[in-house]
Amino acid sequence: MTATRPELEFCGGNAGTQYLIFNMSMPSSFRDSETYFDTVIEFLCSYSWIYREANVACIPSINIMPLEFKKYFLEISNEKLNAFPYIHENISDYPSELCSFRQQLSILTPNLNSPKTFDVMRNNRNHKGLSTKKTQEIKQLAAHIHDHCANTQVLVDLGAGLGYLSHALYGLKPDCLILGLEADMARVEQARQRCLRCLPPDAINSIRYLQKFVSFDSGSYIDEQTSELARNNGSLDRKTISIIGLHACGDLSINAMHLFLKMPRVQCLHIMPCCYHKLEVVNHGRDSDAKSFTNFPLSAALGKSVKKSFKNPFLNRPFLRLACQRSTSNWWRDCTEGAHKEHGYRMYMRALAEAILNSTEFVKPRKSRFPVASYPIDFFEIKRRFQLFSKESGASVEWQPSHENMFFEISTMYTDQEGSMLVEGLTCLQAAMQKLCENVVLFDRLCFLKEAAENQKLTVQVRYETLFDEKISPRCQVLFAEKLF
Ligand SMILES: C[S@@+](CC[C@H](N)C(=O)[O-])C[C@H]1O[C@@H](n2cnc3c(N)ncnc32)[C@H](O)[C@@H]1O
Incomplete structure (x- = not known):
């Protein structure tokens, strides 16, 4: 296997934007999804110790870190630590086990460039007060929808939030009808107020916000509401629909895919997923690390x-959490030694506090953020920084000598700054893996959409496109699907 780039193509949109066509979420050195997933799963099984525990509980992960990895991260220079997660660069200059880890990762992870940052709408009155990140997201996605949905007459915005996306779309497609569905009533109210405040008076005939928790079987509700919107607008019913959503979190983006497949009137889907770790757990239990997800x-x-x-590849909540973390796009490269030290210290300290609990207790950091203290960390530091609670009563309880004993047991394994350095090494390995984990989640969805369309005998075109500058918006890929006739 050799590392190759997936096929890329830059496109100019009609609305003056530029986005990357990302034709596949599978590096081109793989023939098919089966071979790709088999190889990825094998890799994940070998390295699940890097991500399978929540970071607050990472002491077991550093305990089982292979010796060559430990040695490397205890001796590493800041420059090398910063370079490590960039797996497509400088592949061979590492001790053999780390070299093999990086090499395998570079083969399995697509190597993508994001589009460059573009003109933000700082002076646009309707978007006043929005961050550069949000502004970029709204502008790029609205332009993409506009460019690809020329024949669509109704846009259904799932998880519409405060209505930013639909307002931008109204500016681009004023003759289009827009139905914004949002689970949170307070946000629906705010979206309606913004519509009255920021858009021309006529807009209220074409945009409607409704409070609705959208599930995979909300198709008839959407049909009814879009028909009513068309009637109120004085236009013909049976219009074609596009389902859209900006940062449709958790299961919402999956529900959008089901609706696209099930509803005959829906022609296109433009969905930008986020918060993979919020996916619904099958047993609905309280165990936050449950391993089985509906979707x-x-x-x-x-x-x-x-x-x-x-x-077991441990496709669990910590895996999903890693998949939706910030990518390394720019922040890691310039990280100072001091910043690494402080991060390692805080994370190790938090993990220590977690590791000395018994099963009936939990801890919370105390409110004030104490500055990083000197090494070695002592038990007093733990008591100063964390409040202990009983799970049963929820009441705060006192630290006991048994906690202190446990603390000493762990502290003797990692003397001086070793614990913090290994924890920072673990973070570095996670940073290197983040893109692969995200790719597994995204490619799984793309494969599902293709499989389901085939089962339903629908001809669809489906792909991801990188719409945002990843340095600003880490969740930057839109899943674009279109029914072809
Ligand atoms: C990350 S926010 C994005 C909001 C908006 N699209 C934006 O980009 O400004 C996700 C929104 O989806 C809503 N949401 C999540 N699941 C939903 C569901 N099943 N049905 C409707 N709304 C949902 C949340 O309440 C939240 O407002």
């Missing part, structure tokens, strides 16, 4: 690879 794995392709594997 992940979603595709038969990934499901098969997971089943085939003899080991």
Whole structure:
């Protein structure tokens, strides 16, 4: 296997934007999704110790870190630490086990460039007060929808929030009808107020916001509401629909895919997913690290690879959390030694506090943020920084000598700054893996959409496009699907 770039193509949009066509979420060195997922799952099984525990509980992860990794992260220079997560650069200059880790990662992870930052709408009155990030997202996605939905007459914005996306779309497609569905009533109210305040008076005939929790079977509700919107607007019913959503979190983006497949009137789907870790757990239990999700794995392709594997790849909540963390796009490269030290110190300290609890207790950091103290960390530091609570009563309780004993047991394993340095090494390994984890989640969805369309005998075109500058907006890929006739 050799590392190659996926096929990329820059496109200019009609609305003066530029985005990357990302034709596949699979590096081009792989023939098919089955081989790709099999190889990824094998890799994840071998390195699940890097991500399978929540970071607050990472002491077991550093305990089982292989010796060569430990040695490397205890001796590493700041420059090398900063370079490590950039897996597509400088592949061979590492001790053998780390070299192999990076090499495998570079083969499995698509190497993408984001579009450059573009003109932000700082002076646009309707978007006053919005961050550069939000402004970029709204402008790029609205332009993309505008460019690709020339024949669509109704846009259904799922998880419409405060209505920013639909307002931008109204500016681009004033003759289009827009239905914004949002679960949170307070946001619906704010979206309606913004509409009255910022858009021309006529807009209230074409934009409607409704409070609705959208599920995979909300199709008839959407049909009814869009028909009513058309009637009120004085236009003909049976219009074609595009389903859209900016940062449709958790299961909402999956529900959008189901609606696209099920509803005959829906022609296009433009959905930008986020917050993968909020996916619904199958057993609805209270265990936040539960391993089984209703919508992940979603595709038969990934499901098969997971089943085939003899080991557990731990596609659990910490995996999903890593998948939706910031990518390394620019922040890691320039991280100072002081910043690494402080991060490692705080994370190790938090993990220590967690590791000495018994199963009936939990801790919370105390309110004031104490400055980083000197090494070695003592038990007094833990008591000063964390409040202990009983899970049963929720009341605060006192630290006990048994906690202190446990603390000493762990502290003797990692003397001086070793614990913090290894924890920072673990973070570095996670940073290197983040893109692969996200790719597994996104590619699984793309495969599912293709499989489901095939089962329904629908001809669809489906792909991801990188719409945003990743340095500003880490969740930058839109899943674009279109029914072809
Ligand atoms: C990350 S916010 C994005 C809001 C908006 N699209 C934006 O970009 O400004 C996600 C929104 O989706 C809403 N949401 C989540 N799940 C939903 C569901 N199943 N049905 C309707 N709204 C949902 C949340 O209440 C939240 O407002």
